[in-house]
Amino acid sequence: MELLFGIDVPLSVVLLPVTLLLAYLYGTWPYGTWRSLGIRGPPPTAFFGNTRAFSTKGTLYTLLDWSKEYGRVYGIYLGRQPLLVTSDLDILKEVLVKDFGHFSDRFNAGIALTARPIEKGVFFVGGADWKRIRNIITPTFSAGKLKMMEHFINRCGTDLAENLVEIAEHKGKVDVKEYFGAYTLDVITGTAFGLQVNSQKDFSEPFVSNIKKMMSRAGRTNVFFILAALAPFLAPLIGKIRNRFFQPETISFLLHNIGHMVEERKREKQDRRPVDFLQLLINAESSEVAASSGNVSKKRLTKDEIIAQVFIFFIAGYETTATTLQYLAYSLAVHPDVQKREKPSYENVGKLKYLEQTIYETLRLFPPVTMVTRMASETVTIKGVTIPKGFGVLVPICDVLRDPEYFPEPEKFMPERFSSANKNDVSFLAFGFGPRLCIGMRLALLEIKIAMVHVLRAVKFNKTPDLPEKMTFKPAGGLLPSAFPILIQSELRSSENAKPAPRRRAAGPGAATVDQL
Numbered sequence: 001m002e003l004l005f006g007i008d009v010p011l012s013v014v015l016l017p018v019t020l021l022l023a024y025l026y027g028t029w030p031y032g033t034w035r036s037l038g039i040r041g042p043p044p045t046a047f048f049g050n051t052r053a054f055s056t057k058g059t060l061y062t063l064l065d066w067s068k069e070y071g072r073v074y075g076i077y078l079g080r081q082p083l084l085v086t087s088d089l090d091i092l093k094e095v096l097v098k099d100f101g102h103f104s105d106r107f108n109a110g111i112a113l114t115a116r117p118i119e120k121g122v123f124f125v126g127g128a129d130w131k132r133i134r135n136i137i138t139p140t141f142s143a144g145k146l147k148m149m150e151h152f153i154n155r156c157g158t159d160l161a162e163n164l165v166e167i168a169e170h171k172g173k174v175d176v177k178e179y180f181g182a183y184t185l186d187v188i189t190g191t192a193f194g195l196q197v198n199s200q201k202d203f204s205e206p207f208v209s210n211i212k213k214m215m216s217r218a219g220r221t222n223v224f225f226i227l228a229a230l231a232p233f234l235a236p237l238i239g240k241i242r243n244r245f246f247q248p249e250t251i252s253f254l255l256h257n258i259g260h261m262v263e264e265r266k267r268e269k270q271d272r273r274p275v276d277f278l279q280l281l282i283n284a285e286s287s288e289v290a291a292s293s294g295n296v297s298k299k300r301l302t303k304d305e306i307i308a309q310v311f312i313f314f315i316a317g318y319e320t321t322a323t324t325l326q327y328l329a330y331s332l333a334v335h336p337d338v339q340k341r342e343k344p345s346y347e348n349v350g351k352l353k354y355l356e357q358t359i360y361e362t363l364r365l366f367p368p369v370t371m372v373t374r375m376a377s378e379t380v381t382i383k384g385v386t387i388p389k390g391f392g393v394l395v396p397i398c399d400v401l402r403d404p405e406y407f408p409e410p411e412k413f414m415p416e417r418f419s420s421a422n423k424n425d426v427s428f429l430a431f432g433f434g435p436r437l438c439i440g441m442r443l444a445l446l447e448i449k450i451a452m453v454h455v456l457r458a459v460k461f462n463k464t465p466d467l468p469e470k471m472t473f474k475p476a477g478g479l480l481p482s483a484f485p486i487l488i489q490s491e492l493r494s495s496e497n498a499k500p501a502p503r504r505r506a507a508g509p510g511a512a513t514v515d516q517l
C-alpha cells in the first residue's frame with residue numbers, strides 16, 4: 001500500500017492503530033455520561049469502568065470509601081454500563097417503593113449468564129413474570145406455612161445445641177461458620193425439599209457436599225462475567241456458550257435432582273406428601289390453576305419455574321442466614337455484656353426483645369447482602385437527579401447501614417438502637433425494602449431466633465485471645481465473608497436449666513414457636 005511521500009506501508013500497520021483507537025473509543029466512550037448529567041464519581045478505567053475496585057477491595061470497603069469522597073449520590077460504571085449509587089433515603093424511597101413501577105427489575109449483566117432454568121427464579125426475573133411468580137410464591141412464606149415447618153427447625157436447633165455442648169465439654173474452639181452453616185443447611189434442605197440430610201453430622205452427604213462446593217465458588221470473578229460486562233449485547237450468546245459447555249457439575253447435579261423430586265412428588269399420593277416449599281409450590285400451581293379456569297397460563301408455574309424457585313430459596317437462604325448466625329456469635333463473644341443481659345429460655349422466647357435487637361444490630365453491621373440493584377424502565381428525575389431509561393441504580397446497603405446520620409456511632413455494636421421502630425424504616429436495608437423485599441425474611445428471622453434460643457440456653461460464647469476485636473472482610477461479590485476463620489470458645493452455662501432441649505421437647509410445649517417470635 002502506498003501512502004504519502006511515496007513510502008510503502010503495509011495495510012496491517014495502518015489497520016493496527018486504527019483498530020486500537022476504535023477499541024479504545026469503544027472501551028471509554030460511555031464514561032462521560034455521568035459528567036454530562038452533572039454527577040461526580042470515581043474515575044473509570046477503559047473497558048472495566050469501576051468494576052475492579054469491587055473485586056480487589058470488596059464491596060463494603062469500596063462503597064464506604066466512595067461515599068466518603070463523593071457523598072450520597074454519585075455515578076459509577078460496571079464495565080461500560082452506568083449506575084447511579086445513592087444512599088439518599090428520599091431517593092431510595094422513591095426507587096424502592098413510591099416509583100417502584102419504574103424500578104421493578106434488577107440491573108445485572110450477569111442475569112443473561114445464569115444457568116437454565118435458574119434464570120426463571122424470582123430473584124432474577126423482571127416485569128410481568130416477576131409479578132406473577134412473586135404473587136404465586138408469597139403465600140409459601142406466610143406465618144401459617146412457617147408454623148408447619150417450625151417443628152423441624154426446632155429439631156435442627158436441638159442438634160446444633162447438642163453439638164456445641166459436646167465441644168464445650170471438651171473445652172474446644174468452635175469454627176462458627178462450620179456449625180451454623182451446617183444448621184442452616186439442615187434447615188433449608190428440610191424446609192425446601194423435606195430432606196433430612198443431617199449435615200451437622202455427615203459432611204459427605206452428596207447433596208450437602210455439592211451445595212457447599214457451589215457456595216464456596218459464589219462471588220468469584222469469572223471470565224464469562226467480565227466478557228458480559230465488557231460487551232453486554234453479547235451477554236445472551238456468552239450465557240448460552242457458558243451454560244452449554246461450562247456448566248459447573250455441582251449446579252447440574254442439584255438441578256437434575258430437584259427436577260427428579262418434582263416428578264416424584266407429582267406421582268406421590270396426596271396424603272403422603274410432606275409440607276415443604278417444593279410441595280407448597282406444586283400445590284400453589286394446581287390450586288391456582290383450578291381457581292383460575294380460563295386464565296390458566298397467567299397463574300401457573302411451569303416445572304422449570306418450580307425448580308428455579310426452590311433452587312433460588314436455597315442459594316438466597318443458605319449463605320445469608322449462616323453468615324448472620326456466624327456474626328451474631330462473634331458479636332456476642334466480643335461483647336460479653338450483651339450476652340449477659342438476657343438469658344433466653346423456651347418460656348420467655350416471645351419476650352426476647354433484646355435478642356431481636358441484637359439480631360438487627362448484627363445485620364446492620366454485617367449485612368450478608370451488601371448491595372442490590374434496580375434498573376430504570378423510563379427516564380425519571382428524583383430530587384433533581386436524572387436517571388435515564390436503562391440506567392441502573394445501585395443500593396449500597398452496607399453504606400446506608402453505616403451512615404452516621406442514620407445510625408449514630410455506626411462502628412459501635414449497640415443493639416439498643418433498635419428499641420424504637422427504626423427497623424421498619426427504609427434505612428434498615430439488610431433485607432432490601434419495598435415490594436421486592438427479601439421474601440424469606442420471616443423464615444430467616446425465625447431460623448436465627450430458634451438457633452439462638454437453643455444454643456444460648458446451653459452455652460456461652462467466649463472470645464479466644466487470637467480472635468480480633470475488629471472484623472475484616474475479604475472480597476466476594478455482593479456477599480460479606482470474614483477475612484479470617486471465626487473461632488470462638490463454647491462454654492457450658494452452669495445452671496441446671498442450661499441443658500439443650502431434650503429431643504422430645506423440640507416441638508412440644510416450651511419449644512420456640514412462630515407465634516412467640
Ligand code: HEM
Pocket residue numbers: 122123124134312313314316317318320321324367368369372373429430431432433436437438439440441443444
Ligand atoms: C439473614 C438472612 C437473609 C438476608 C440478610 C437476605 C437478604 C436479601 C436481600 C437484601 C434481598 C434483595 C431485596 C431487594 O432487592 O430489595 C433478598 C432477596 C431475596 N431473598 Fe433473602 N435474605 C435472607 C434470607 C433469605 C431466605 C432464608 C430465603 C428463602 C428461603 C431468601 C429468599 C430470597 C429471595 C427469593 C429473594 C428475591 C426476592 C425478589 O426478587 O422478589 N432470603 N434477600
